[in-house]
Amino acid sequence: MKIIDVDAYVLPTLGRISGGLNYTAYVDLEIDKHIMRCGGVEHKVRIHCYSPERLSRGELERIARAFDNAFSRYFADVEKNRRIYRYWRLMGIIAYSIATFVAISSYLFLPYPYNIYAVCVDVFFFHILIFGHCFRPLYRWLLDGSIERGVHRAIKRLKGCEVVEGEDKGKLRLVEMMRERFSEIDGGEINLYGRLRDYARNLGFQAAVRFYDWLIRELREEESFYTKYNPASLWRRIKLYYLGFKVEVPRITAPMRNMDVGA
Amino acid sequence: MKWLVYRVPRKDEPDLFYIDLHPFWFLEAEGMYTELEERKERLTIQLLTADGKAENIEKQVKEGLLDTFYRDKKLISEVLKRLLSYYLSLLDPLWLRLFLGPTFLASGLIRGYLSGGAADLLIGLYLLMGNHLLVKRIVKEIRDYYEEVESGIEKTLKGLERIECVEHPGLRKLKEIMERAKDKTEAYVEALHTCDKMGLPELKEFYCYSAPITEWRYREPHLGFPLYDEGWSIESFKRRHRAATKPSRMKDEEMELFDFNIGAKYLYRLSTYRELHRELELAAERIGAEKITVYETERGYEINAYEIGDGGEARILIKAGCHGREPAGPLAILQMMRSLEKEGRYTEEVLSRSRIAFMPVDDPEGYSMRAWMGVDMAGREEHWPPQGGPYSLQGEAELLALRLLNRGSLHPAQLLEYAVRFRDPNVVWGDNVKSPRITALQEYLEEFRPTFAVDLHETIGKMADLIYKGAGILSIENFYIPPEIRDRLENMMKRPENRLARYLSKRRILRRLLGLEYVRTLMAEIPEFEIGEAMMRHVAEKGFKVYRGEYQKLLDKPSPDWPPQLISIDVGRTIDGPLLFKLDIRVCPAWLHHRFGTLSYTTETFQNPIDERVGEALAFVEGGILKILGIKDGD
Numbered sequence: 001m002k003i004i005d006v007d008a009y010v011l012p013t014l015g016r017i018s019g020g021l022n023y024t025a026y027v028d029l030e031i032d033k034h035i036m037r038c039g040g041v042e043h044k045v046r047i048h049c050y051s052p053e054r055l056s057r058g059e060l061e062r063i064a065r066a067f068d069n070a071f072s073r074y075f076a077d078v079e080k081n082r083r084i085y086r087y088w089r090l091m092g093i094i095a096y097s098i099a100t101f102v103a104i105s106s107y108l109f110l111p112y113p114y115n116i117y118a119v120c121v122d123v124f125f126f127h128i129l130i131f132g133h134c135f136r137p138l139y140r141w142l143l144d145g146s147i148e149r150g151v152h153r154a155i156k157r158l159k160g161c162e163v164v165e166g167e168d169k170g171k172l173r174l175v176e177m178m179r180e181r182f183s184e185i186d187g188g189e190i191n192l193y194g195r196l197r198d199y200a201r202n203l204g205f206q207a208a209v210r211f212y213d214w215l216i217r218e219l220r221e222e223e224s225f226y227t228k229y230n231p232a233s234l235w236r237r238i239k240l241y242y243l244g245f246k247v248e249v250p251r252i253t254a255p256m257r258n259m260d261v262g263a
Numbered sequence: 264m265k266w267l268v269y270r271v272p273r274k275d276e277p278d279l280f281y282i283d284l285h286p287f288w289f290l291e292a293e294g295m296y297t298e299l300e301e302r303k304e305r306l307t308i309q310l311l312t313a314d315g316k317a318e319n320i321e322k323q324v325k326e327g328l329l330d331t332f333y334r335d336k337k338l339i340s341e342v343l344k345r346l347l348s349y350y351l352s353l354l355d356p357l358w359l360r361l362f363l364g365p366t367f368l369a370s371g372l373i374r375g376y377l378s379g380g381a382a383d384l385l386i387g388l389y390l391l392m393g394n395h396l397l398v399k400r401i402v403k404e405i406r407d408y409y410e411e412v413e414s415g416i417e418k419t420l421k422g423l424e425r426i427e428c429v430e431h432p433g434l435r436k437l438k439e440i441m442e443r444a445k446d447k448t449e450a451y452v453e454a455l456h457t458c459d460k461m462g463l464p465e466l467k468e469f470y471c472y473s474a475p476i477t478e479w480r481y482r483e484p485h486l487g488f489p490l491y492d493e494g495w496s497i498e499s500f501k502r503r504h505r506a507a508t509k510p511s512r513m514k515d516e517e518m519e520l521f522d523f524n525i526g527a528k529y530l531y532r533l534s535t536y537r538e539l540h541r542e543l544e545l546a547a548e549r550i551g552a553e554k555i556t557v558y559e560t561e562r563g564y565e566i567n568a569y570e571i572g573d574g575g576e577a578r579i580l581i582k583a584g585c586h587g588r589e590p591a592g593p594l595a596i597l598q599m600m601r602s603l604e605k606e607g608r609y610t611e612e613v614l615s616r617s618r619i620a621f622m623p624v625d626d627p628e629g630y631s632m633r634a635w636m637g638v639d640m641a642g643r644e645e646h647w648p649p650q651g652g653p654y655s656l657q658g659e660a661e662l663l664a665l666r667l668l669n670r671g672s673l674h675p676a677q678l679l680e681y682a683v684r685f686r687d688p689n690v691v692w693g694d695n696v697k698s699p700r701i702t703a704l705q706e707y708l709e710e711f712r713p714t715f716a717v718d719l720h721e722t723i724g725k726m727a728d729l730i731y732k733g734a735g736i737l738s739i740e741n742f743y744i745p746p747e748i749r750d751r752l753e754n755m756m757k758r759p760e761n762r763l764a765r766y767l768s769k770r771r772i773l774r775r776l777l778g779l780e781y782v783r784t785l786m787a788e789i790p791e792f793e794i795g796e797a798m799m800r801h802v803a804e805k806g807f808k809v810y811r812g813e814y815q816k817l818l819d820k821p822s823p824d825w826p827p828q829l830i831s832i833d834v835g836r837t838i839d840g841p842l843l844f845k846l847d848i849r850v851c852p853a854w855l856h857h858r859f860g861t862l863s864y865t866t867e868t869f870q871n872p873i874d875e876r877v878g879e880a881l882a883f884v885e886g887g888i889l890k891i892l893g894i895k896d897g898d
Binding site: 014015021022023056057058059061062064065068071072073074075076077079080083084086087088090091094098101155156158159160186187188189190192219221222223224225226227231232233236241254255256257258 | 264266311354386389393397404408430433434459462463464465524526532731732733808817819875878
């Protein structure tokens with residue numbers, strides 16, 4: 001069985017709703033890419049965790065379970081999507097063919113005399129509706145199909161994960177430096193993450209840059225589950241029915257204790 | 264495959280086996296089941312404990328899991344199954360099958376083959392039968408999926424491999440708190456905030472539900488009133504005053520009235536009322552505010568008002584903390600008071616022309632507990648768990664289903680449960696108030712007589728976040744609207760959605776000609792409408808979010824079966840709908856408006872970073888103060 005080594009970093013964050021300051025363990029792995037890359041071979045993931053303070057076994061196990069949960073959630077989402085859309089897509093194709101046929105059928109059965117040039121002009125202006133719109137759902141269909149196959153491969157071959165303490169001195173120093181930086185600054189939450197991201201970029205700490213980028217994007221987003229999946233506007237509803245739900249790839253994170261220097 | 268659960272220490276009671284449940288955890292459970300099936304593995308339970316020791320708990324855990332988890336899982340599966348079936352069945356409307364199908368079919372038969380009748384025939388046949396078959400197939404797939412998952416989970420739980428105990432320092436710390444503390448409520452409040460610091464935020468909810476002072480009796484029949492043996496007399500509280508000190512302010516030309524440099528870390532540290540109170544007192548002393556203790560709770564917490572300014576042009580009331588679960592309001596008031604330590608461009612003018620009363624927290628215990636307060640008909644108070652009910656999968660599933668089906672409005676059963684016995688302290692204002700706390704607040708306000716008031720609220724929590732996460736500030740306004748306009752509001756178009764309609768709606772002649780009558784254009788004729796507009800403009804100008812876009816459309820199109828709770832009048836602005844207005848439920852700002860003609864506003868902020876929520880409230884209030892004093896128009 002192949003062992004795949006992955007890093008996890010415990011990085012400073014702020015609590016949500018009414019929470020206080022806490023740190024978050026971030027596993028630097030993108031689930032969809034991992035599935036595509038490693039889903040074909042039987043493997044186990046070993047997570048090397050780098051934290052400014054030593055973690056107990058319970059805390060390390062929480063990171064491992066966060067890993068399991070994120071994968072499970074993704075698997076379930078993809079599976080449900082596959083089940084619903086198997087027939088949904090068929091319906092889409094039939095409805096689409098009907099619409100196309102209705103649009104051009106009147107030209108196919110025109111009585112004599114008719115002007116073929118006028119027909120050409122009309123078909124030209126209709127072509128966006130007739131041909132253009134099929135590319136996007138077709139692309140989504142092919143993409144979803146490859147993800148579904150990838151997930152089925154990975155479910156059988158991914159044999160869980162284990163978390164160990166990281167031993168790379170350089171990476172340990174990086175998480176310590178992030179903690180020191182965090183204890184020096186204050187400001188708005190997004191602003192803080194932005195400053196931490198810039199600091200990480202200067203250090204060449206790419207995993208932290210990815211983490212804070214993702215956090216900032218999440219916080220800036222003016223969307224909720226409801227507005228995404230049951231939108232009020234007609235246009236969004238049509239798009240949803242037409243293209244189907246896009247399965248979001250969860251990030252692997254686990255809350256950790258506060259390790260702030262000044263706290 | 265392993266699954267993490269907790270052994271949670273309690274005060275004077277045996278430890279509790281706790282599974283972290285959130286509305287979407289079932290996705291993970293289903294995914295796990297798929298994995299287990301595929302790999303032919305078995306499940307191991309990892310029990311996080313304070314010391315990592317297992318003492319004959321294996322059997323208990325197995326039985327408990329099957330008893331509770333499987334039953335709830337079945338229920339949530341059922342709700343989901345029904346919900347998805349309902350939604351997917353919408354793809355097969357009757358009119359399509361029974362009207363359009365036969366119409367096409369008949370048209371095909373009449374028109375014959377050559378004139379395109381064949382196409383009509385095919386379409387007719389598909390609409391009559393094909394579409395229906397495919398939709399039924401999809402619904403069956405979904406039902407099968409959930410049934411498979413249910414049976415799979417039952418199988419998995421029955422064949423649990425083993426239970427493994429792992430120690431966690433956070434749980435050790437919680438155990439120490441429980442052993443050390445004398446009072447249950449204080450212990451749970453401390454534990455609640457320790458959970459965050461120790462990286463166990465999922466246990467916070469547990470202590471939050473268990474922290475209330477009096478035992479919660481939600482499952483009692485709700486049609487009826489409690490009959491107490493002991494008499495209940497309300498003692499009126501004698502207000503205490505502390506004179507103002509002389510302030511010294513530093514000039515800050517960049518600031519207008521309030522300081523928008525908000526430290527999120529600083530705010531997060533003020534998680535209990537004691538920590539917040541300390542900061543408020545410091546700020547009040549520095550800005551030279553007069554302190555009035557309006558009421559003192561049974562546990563000795565003070566409800567204070569801080570008054571500042573010598574002017575008589577406007578009497579401004581800024582109030583928050585009516586609901587303990589909404590921390591941004593009290594923190595925004597703290598930030599406002601701290602801002603007055605410095606002298607901005609308009610500070611001197613505002614303080615010389617008006618008198619401002621800050622009332623940061625109405626429910627101090629609730630603030631520490633992150634709980635809601637309920638007031639019953641006799642004036643007794645209880646602290647409720649957040650979102651009005653004990654946490655159960657059943658409750659979550661029902662609520663989720665109801666919200667999705669009703670587009671966010673309240674279900675009649677819930678409304679009844681909520682309204683009959685215990686009420687939100689914000690909706691029992693008026694002449695018949697029984698609660699000594701609200702009476703004291705009302706008495707104080709009778710003396711203060713505000714001309715402009717803002718009550719800061721929030722809509723946050725797991726279920727609320729599903730719908731409103733990321734939305735900007737929403738304002739609910741109380742100003743005089745002639746009855747004939749109010750009666751027409753419900754049936755009118757909410758607001759022009761596209762540019763053309765917006766342009767047309769501005770032209771009075773076109774409006775009449777085209778029969779366009781929008782709420783916004785009608786309301787714009789009332790002078791007070793401008794003030795809210797200026798406030799919202801000011802929020803946007805300061806770079807904060809207002810309630811707009813898809814959220815606004817949700818508000819504009821409430822469930823057709825229900826009278827709306829709020830009627831939208833503009834982007835991010837609403838007035839009380841018939842559900843609040845006609846039932847005579849008085850929220851504090853509505854009472855202020857009816858009693859003194861106060862121009863009053865309730866604001867709602869939603870799930871965003873704390874500093875943004877505070878900033879939104881700050882900008883809204885600043886815009887209002889500057890507008891009513893005619894200093895700045897919000898441009």
